Amino acid sequence: MTLAVIAASLAVFSWKFLGYLVPEKYVSNPRFREIADAITVGLLSSLIAIQGFTNDSVVTVDSRLPALILAAGLLYLRMPFIVVIASAAAFSALIRMFF
Amino acid sequence: MNRIPVVAVSIGMATGIYAVSFGALGVTAGLSILETMLLSLLMFSGASQFAFVGVVATGGMAAIPTAIASAWLLGVRNGFYALRMAPVLGMPGVTKLLSAQLTIDESTAVATSQATQSDERRGFWWTGISVFVFWNLTTLAGAVLGDRIGDPANYGLDSAAAAAFLGLVWPRLSSSKFKLIGLAAFIAALATTSIVPAGIPVLLGALVAALIQYWGKK
Numbered sequence: 001m002t003l004a005v006i007a008a009s010l011a012v013f014s015w016k017f018l019g020y021l022v023p024e025k026y027v028s029n030p031r032f033r034e035i036a037d038a039i040t041v042g043l044l045s046s047l048i049a050i051q052g053f054t055n056d057s058v059v060t061v062d063s064r065l066p067a068l069i070l071a072a073g074l075l076y077l078r079m080p081f082i083v084v085i086a087s088a089a090a091f092s093a094l095i096r097m098f099f
Numbered sequence: 100m101n102r103i104p105v106v107a108v109s110i111g112m113a114t115g116i117y118a119v120s121f122g123a124l125g126v127t128a129g130l131s132i133l134e135t136m137l138l139s140l141l142m143f144s145g146a147s148q149f150a151f152v153g154v155v156a157t158g159g160m161a162a163i164p165t166a167i168a169s170a171w172l173l174g175v176r177n178g179f180y181a182l183r184m185a186p187v188l189g190m191p192g193v194t195k196l197l198s199a200q201l202t203i204d205e206s207t208a209v210a211t212s213q214a215t216q217s218d219e220r221r222g223f224w225w226t227g228i229s230v231f232v233f234w235n236l237t238t239l240a241g242a243v244l245g246d247r248i249g250d251p252a253n254y255g256l257d258s259a260a261a262a263a264f265l266g267l268v269w270p271r272l273s274s275s276k277f278k279l280i281g282l283a284a285f286i287a288a289l290a291t292t293s294i295v296p297a298g299i300p301v302l303l304g305a306l307v308a309a310l311i312q313y314w315g316k317k
Contacts, residue, residue, distance in 0.1 A: 001129075001130060001131075001134055001155075001160070001163075002131075002133070002134055002137070004163045004166065004167065005130070005134045005137050005138055005141075005142075005151075006137065006141065007167055008138075008142060008147075008151050008166065008167040008170045008171070009137065009138065009141035009142040010141075011167055011170065011171040011174070012142045012144050012147045012170055012171060012173075012174035012177070013141070013142070013174075013199065013200065014171075014174075015171075015174045015175055015176075015177045015178035015181070016144075016174070016177045016178065016180075016181050016199040016200065016202045017181070017195065017196065017199040018178055018181065019177070019178045019179070019180065019181020019182040019183075019184075019185060019199070019202070020181050020184075020185045020190065020195040020198065020199050020202075021195070022182060022185065024185070024186055024189075027182050027183075027185055027186050028186035031316075032182075033183070033186075034312055034316070035309050035312050035313060036179065036182055036183035037183070037211055037271075037312075038277070038280050038308045038309055038311065038312035039179050039183075039305045039308050039309050040179070040180065040183060040207055040208065040211055040271075041268055041271050041277045041280050041281050041284070041308055042280055042281070042283075042284035042304045042305040042306075042307060042308020042309065043176045043179065043204070043284070043301060043304065043305045043308075044204065044208060044264050044267050044268035044281075045264075045268055045280070045281035045282070045284040045285045045288075045304060045308075046284045046285060046287065046288035046300060046301040046302075046303070046304025046305065047146075047204070047264040047288075047301055048261055048264045048265050048268070048285060049284075049285045049286075049288040049289045049292075049300070049304070050288055050289075050292060050300060050301060051257065051260050051261040051264060052258075052261030052264075052265075053289060054289070054292050057292050057293050057297055058292070058293055059289055059292060059293065063255070063258065064257060064258045064261055067255060067258035067261070067262060068258070068261055068262060068265060071262035071265050071266065072265065075265065075266055075269045080105070080109045081106065081109040081110050081113050081263075081266050082109040082110075082112045082113045084113075084262060084266050085113035085116060085259050085262050085263050085266065086113070086116065086259075088255065088258045088259055088261075088262035089116060089254060089255035089256060089258055089259035089262075090255060091255065091258070092255030092257075092258035092259075093253060093254050093255035093258075094255075096252065096253065096255070
C-alpha cells in the first residue's frame, strides 16, 4: 500500500511539474494568460457544483445549499475566509442535527 | 500590503478544517497513519487524496490501479494552474519542483486575484506554504483520531469544502465576464455529472470556460 501511495503521489505530481516545463514563450503571452485565468474560474466554479450539489455523481440538494448561501452572504460582507468556512460548516451541521 | 499573509493564513486554517476529515477517512480506509500522512505530504491535492482513499475504502488492495488512476485524473487541473503560474514565478532549474508541489487550487486562486506580478508571487507562496503546513498538521490530527470522529458530514465538512471553492473564486466574480464564465462552468459540471466518469465534469467546466473566453474575444 505504501508503494501505491507513492506511485499515486508521483502521478499527481507529474501534472503539477509538467506545467512548469512548457517553454515560457508559449505561456507568457497575454492571450494565453486570459484563457488560463478563465480556466481557473471555470475549474473552481465546477468544483462548487460537484462538491456542493452532488452525491456519488447524482445531483442532490441538501443542507449544503443554505450553507453556501450563508457563505456567499458573509463573502459579500467581506468576512475573513476562515469565518466564512467555519460558519458554513457549523450552519450545515446544525441543519442536519435538527432535520 | 499586509493583506496577503492574513488571507493566506486564513485560507490555510480553513482548508485545515476538512483535512481532519481526510486524515480520519485515510485510516478508516485501511491506510496506516504514515501512509495517510504521505498522501498529504507528497500528493498534496485535496480532491485527488479524497478520491484515492475513497476508492481504496470500497475496493481494498484490488482497487489500487483504479485508485491511482482516479487520483491522477483529478490532478489534471493542477497542470493548468502550473501553466498559469510558470511565467509569473519564473523558477529556474530544479527549484521548479518546489513551486510545482505547491501548485494547487488555493495558491493559484489567491495569486491570480492580485493586481501586480510581485503580489501574484507573494500570494502564491504565502498561500501555498500556509495551506501545506495546516493541511499536514490537521491530516495528522485526523489520522490519530481515526473513526472516533464519525461521519465528516455531521460536522458540515462537505459544506466547508464547497464554501471554500466559492470563497476562492469570489474575488474574480466582480467581473461580469467571469460571472458568466463561472455560471456556465457550474452548469456544465452539474449537467454532465451523472453521464461521465467522476473527475471529468470539472474538466468539462474548464473547457466551457476556455471556449467562452476564446470565442468572446473574437
